[in-house]
Structure formats: structure tokens, C-alpha cells
Amino acid sequence: MNELSVTVGKPCRPFRENVPYARRARRTQAVERLKLPSDQISNLPFVVVGAIALWQFGRDRASFVLFLGIFLTGFGSAYYHWNPKNDTLFWDRLPMALTFMAILALAAEERLGTRTGAILLWPLLALAVFSLLLWRWTDDLRLYGWVQFFPCIALPLLFVARPSKYSGTSYWLIAAALYALAKLCEFYDHAIYSIGFILSGHTLKHFAAAGACLAILRYFQTRRPIS
Numbered sequence: 001m002n003e004l005s006v007t008v009g010k011p012c013r014p015f016r017e018n019v020p021y022a023r024r025a026r027r028t029q030a031v032e033r034l035k036l037p038s039d040q041i042s043n044l045p046f047v048v049v050g051a052i053a054l055w056q057f058g059r060d061r062a063s064f065v066l067f068l069g070i071f072l073t074g075f076g077s078a079y080y081h082w083n084p085k086n087d088t089l090f091w092d093r094l095p096m097a098l099t100f101m102a103i104l105a106l107a108a109e110e111r112l113g114t115r116t117g118a119i120l121l122w123p124l125l126a127l128a129v130f131s132l133l134l135w136r137w138t139d140d141l142r143l144y145g146w147v148q149f150f151p152c153i154a155l156p157l158l159f160v161a162r163p164s165k166y167s168g169t170s171y172w173l174i175a176a177a178l179y180a181l182a183k184l185c186e187f188y189d190h191a192i193y194s195i196g197f198i199l200s201g202h203t204l205k206h207f208a209a210a211g212a213c214l215a216i217l218r219y220f221q222t223r224r225p226i227s
């Protein structure tokens with residue numbers, strides 16, 4: 001759930017005559033917080049990592065979608081932080097959802113077989129797009145929630161159950177740890193921002209998530225086939 005809807009969705013305060021003003025004030029404050037210049041500029045690492053990765057490894061279909069997703073996340077997220085609302089949030093979420101689905105297809109390709117990964121790629125991407133369209137049409141985020149949650153369950157299971165045909169699994173573990181750190185920074189956004197009012201937790205979230213993308217790029221650069 002995005003920060004705006006969390007803020008707007010909070011219960012009313014006891015002084016009812018102040019509610020509309022208080023709610024408006026909180027909403028304005030939340031929107032302004034999302035428009036921090038650091039929250040926009042900190043998307044640049046996604047563009048850089050994505051561009052390098054596309055140039056080096058963009059020939060395979062799953063890795064092309066994966067790195068294009070990372071590249072476009074930089075633009076989608078900066079666009080959202082420039083003008084935070086549901087219309088722009090769609091473009092923030094879309095490349096991220098495609099990236100997650102491509103990671104899942106890639107893991108299936110490397111651990112279950114090339115054909116399995118190739119068969120899964122397009123339905124997974126279609127599911128990601130549909131979950132976001134459903135959210136825009138009906139305001140229901142549950143399917144999108146599952147699209148985010150499912151890889152968090154499926155990937156560890158796949159990693160434990162099946163060996164990869166490539167070396168370098170430790171880079172995926174580093175990426176997972178950095179992604180968890182990004183989620184932590186997002187959770188403590190306000191607390192981190194209140195320390196000096198320079199960097200928000202959300203800015204650090206962007207850096208940690210881009211670090212996870214860099215770990216994935218390093219995996220591609222260093223992996224070797226396991227015979």
C-alpha cells in the first residue's frame with residue numbers, strides 16, 4: 001500500500017470539527033514528503049545499473065525483461081516522486097512488478113529447465129500487468145499483493161529445492177538481503193528522516209534496492225556454468 005492511502009486511511013481524531021483540516025494537512029504533508037528531491041534523484045542508480053546490464057546481458061528474453069524493468073523503474077519511480085498520485089504510482093509499480101516476474105522466470109529457467117522458464121515468462125508478465133490494471137479499475141490491491149508476495153515464497157523454495165546450473169548463488173542472497181534492508185528503510189522512513197532532515201528512509205530504500213540490482217548484475221558478470 002502506498003504512503004498516501006495509508007495516511008488518508010487512518011482513523012479520525014476525536015475533535016471532529018478538525019478532521020477535514022487535519023486530514024488535508026496530513027495528506028498534503030505526505031504528498032510533500034514523497035516529492036523530496038533526494039527521493040527523485042536516488043532513482044538514478046536503477047537507470048545506470050539497468051543500462052549497463054541491458055547492454056551486457058540483454059540478449060536473453062528473461063534477462064532482457066529483468067534489466068529493462070530495473071532501467072524503467074528508475075524513470076517510473078522518479079516520475080511518481082515528482083508528482084505523487086495513483087496515476088503515476090501505476091508507472092512506478094509496473095516495471096517493478098515485471099522485474100519480479102522476470103526474476104521468477106529466470107530462477108525457473110536456471111533451476112527447473114530452460115523450457116519451463118521460457119513457458120512461465122509470458123504468463124507471469126501478463127499476471128503482473130493484469131494485477132496492476134485490476135488495481136486501477138477496482139481499487140483492489142489484493143492480486144498485486146499476491147504478485148509481490150508469491151516470489152518471496154517461491155524463490156527461496158526453488159533455491160533450496162533445486163541446484164542452479166550456474167555458480168554465484170551468493171549474489172542472489174546478497175540481493176535478497178539488500179531488498180530486505182530496502183523494506184526496512186521504507187518502514188522506518190519517517191524515523192530516519194527525522195535524524196537531521198536530510199535523507200529519508202525512502203531515499204535509502206532506493207539506494208538499497210539499487211544495490212540489490214547491482215548484486216544481480218554482478219551475478220550475471222561472474223556466473224559460470226556448473227558441469
Ligand SMILES: [Zn+2]
Pocket residue numbers: 039077081202206
Ligand atoms: Zn520511491
